[in-house]
Amino acid sequence: MSFLSFFKGKPKQGTPGDNGNADRGIMVFENTSEVIQAENALKREGWEIRVMGPPPEIQSGCDLVIEFPLIEELNILRTLEGEGIPPLKMVPVTSPLLHPVDLFHTKDFGEYIMVRAANMKLTVEKATGNIVNVSGGGCPDVPYLAYEMVGQTLADAPSPREIGHTLCGYALQLAYEEVKRQCSP
Amino acid sequence: MLAIAGTVPSEGFPLVDGEIRMVDNEIRIDEQRVSVNRGTPALMAAAIKTAETLGQPAPFGYLVGDTGLGKGSRHLYKYLTDHLPHSSFQTLTFHYLQPIVHWHKRLQQVIYEIKERPTLIADAGFMYVAKMSGQAPMYDLFTPDIGELAFLADEKAPHPFYTRGFILHDENRVSDLISRAYDHNNASRFLLVKGKQDYLASREGILETVNSPVEEALEAMGGTGDTLTGIVSALIDSGMSIPEAAVVAMKANRLAGHYAKPTPATQVIEIIQHIPKALSEVLRESK
Numbered sequence: 001m002s003f004l005s006f007f008k009g010k011p012k013q014g015t016p017g018d019n020g021n022a023d024r025g026i027m028v029f030e031n032t033s034e035v036i037q038a039e040n041a042l043k044r045e046g047w048e049i050r051v052m053g054p055p056p057e058i059q060s061g062c063d064l065v066i067e068f069p070l071i072e073e074l075n076i077l078r079t080l081e082g083e084g085i086p087p088l089k090m091v092p093v094t095s096p097l098l099h100p101v102d103l104f105h106t107k108d109f110g111e112y113i114m115v116r117a118a119n120m121k122l123t124v125e126k127a128t129g130n131i132v133n134v135s136g137g138g139c140p141d142v143p144y145l146a147y148e149m150v151g152q153t154l155a156d157a158p159s160p161r162e163i164g165h166t167l168c169g170y171a172l173q174l175a176y177e178e179v180k181r182q183c184s185p
Numbered sequence: 186m187l188a189i190a191g192t193v194p195s196e197g198f199p200l201v202d203g204e205i206r207m208v209d210n211e212i213r214i215d216e217q218r219v220s221v222n223r224g225t226p227a228l229m230a231a232a233i234k235t236a237e238t239l240g241q242p243a244p245f246g247y248l249v250g251d252t253g254l255g256k257g258s259r260h261l262y263k264y265l266t267d268h269l270p271h272s273s274f275q276t277l278t279f280h281y282l283q284p285i286v287h288w289h290k291r292l293q294q295v296i297y298e299i300k301e302r303p304t305l306i307a308d309a310g311f312m313y314v315a316k317m318s319g320q321a322p323m324y325d326l327f328t329p330d331i332g333e334l335a336f337l338a339d340e341k342a343p344h345p346f347y348t349r350g351f352i353l354h355d356e357n358r359v360s361d362l363i364s365r366a367y368d369h370n371n372a373s374r375f376l377l378v379k380g381k382q383d384y385l386a387s388r389e390g391i392l393e394t395v396n397s398p399v400e401e402a403l404e405a406m407g408g409t410g411d412t413l414t415g416i417v418s419a420l421i422d423s424g425m426s427i428p429e430a431a432v433v434a435m436k437a438n439r440l441a442g443h444y445a446k447p448t449p450a451t452q453v454i455e456i457i458q459h460i461p462k463a464l465s466e467v468l469r470e471s472k
Contacts, residue, residue, distance in 0.1 A: 141253025
């Protein structure tokens with residue numbers, strides 16, 4: 001199945017809370033022109049997004065940001081990368097200066113190695129590179145990612161970035177990249 | 186009766202509800218079969234095994250397919266909003282659902298209006314959205330792991346992915362994380378924190394700790410937290426107090442893991458099969 005066909009028929013609406021922005025994020029771009037290009041591309045794809053003034057904490061030099069449904073971060077990022085206009089950063093509205101987790105915990109089980117990024121853990125058999133377990137997380141793509149990845153080698157398994165849809169998927173991607181880095185010769 | 190709501194990783198899986206059973210290592214609900222590996226099916230399987238051991242009725246399930254796109258979760262949120270007002274469950278456990286704040290608020294309103302409010306348990310995505318919505322104190326029990334506890338403790342983080350580094354660094358100071366989560370009203374009435382040591386906590390601090398038997402490999406296994414949530418849900422629904430149920434569940438889950446002789450490659454179904462034996466043993470010793 002192609003990457004794009006996977007999303008056919010997908011509902012694109014984000015659903016903001018009635019009186020809060022807890023589930024909304026902000027995309028920051030290099031310049032206003034990119035914001036507009038991104039807005040056009042995302043609206044053309046049916047995403048429910050809004051162009052907003054950036055909060056003062058954002059120090060990107062850009063005077064516009066795009067508000068988006070936070071949980072759809074991976075899907076929206078893929079759309080923009082496909083258009084050649086990836087944002088500089090994507091952060092939650094509630095705390096614009098928050099950064100994605102960048103701490104990794106590695107545990108060596110002898111024959112196996114486990115890496116955790118945020119709430120996601122990926123475990124690999126050292127000798128073969130086989131992915132033997134995926135654990136942690138709470139978004140519905142986690143069991144799906146586990147189903148697709150466990151039993152395959154790091155070289156053959158689809159990356160979470162390709163088939164995941166949520167922040168948990170994104171966190172697993174970070175763990176996946178770190179395991180690959182640690183297991184590379 | 187206990188009801189469990191969650192998802193399975195298949196977009197084509199329809200929304201189904203009904204009594205859940207386990208046959209040949211598969212969950213049976215309505216006319217559907219679901220294999221048990223991790224996620225909500227693992228929670229359901231553990232709850233079924235616990236209920237069987239206790240001689241309690243089989244749990245009720247609400248399941249829908251969702252691979253992270255959120256469509257199935259939205260469908261289930263709406264279905265629960267329509268159906269829960271007419272239900273009479275004593276215990277409700279919410280699990281792998283897409284965190285969607287406005288749907289959580291609608292469901293919460295419905296639950297508030299139920300005449301005899303059930304005991305509310307949340308784990309995984311539903312725990313995230315409960316905290317994200319600022320409504321964690323409405324719940325009776327959350328079952329986070331250590332990383333998720335750090336997320337609950339970070340009043341700024343809308344998702345574990347954004348938990349700030351200085352809080353993640355505090356993972357060895359569980360009592361501080363628990364205090365911080367309660368200080369910012371981001372914890373349920375009780376917390377069952379699963380990890381190398383398991384903790385039961387409340388606003389008063391750590392109430393109980395269980396740290397044996399130790400099986401290091403369990404940390405790598407997907408689904409061991411789900412089984413713990415399933416066991417404690419069924420125990421609470423049987424009439425045990427939350428603190429008593431939490432301690433029994435922590436011990437039984439660890440013992441079932443021990444009996445499985447796990448490696449980091451072990452799958453959770455191997456632990457689920459040992460739940461009846463482990464639970465019986467823990468219940469016998471606690472008398």
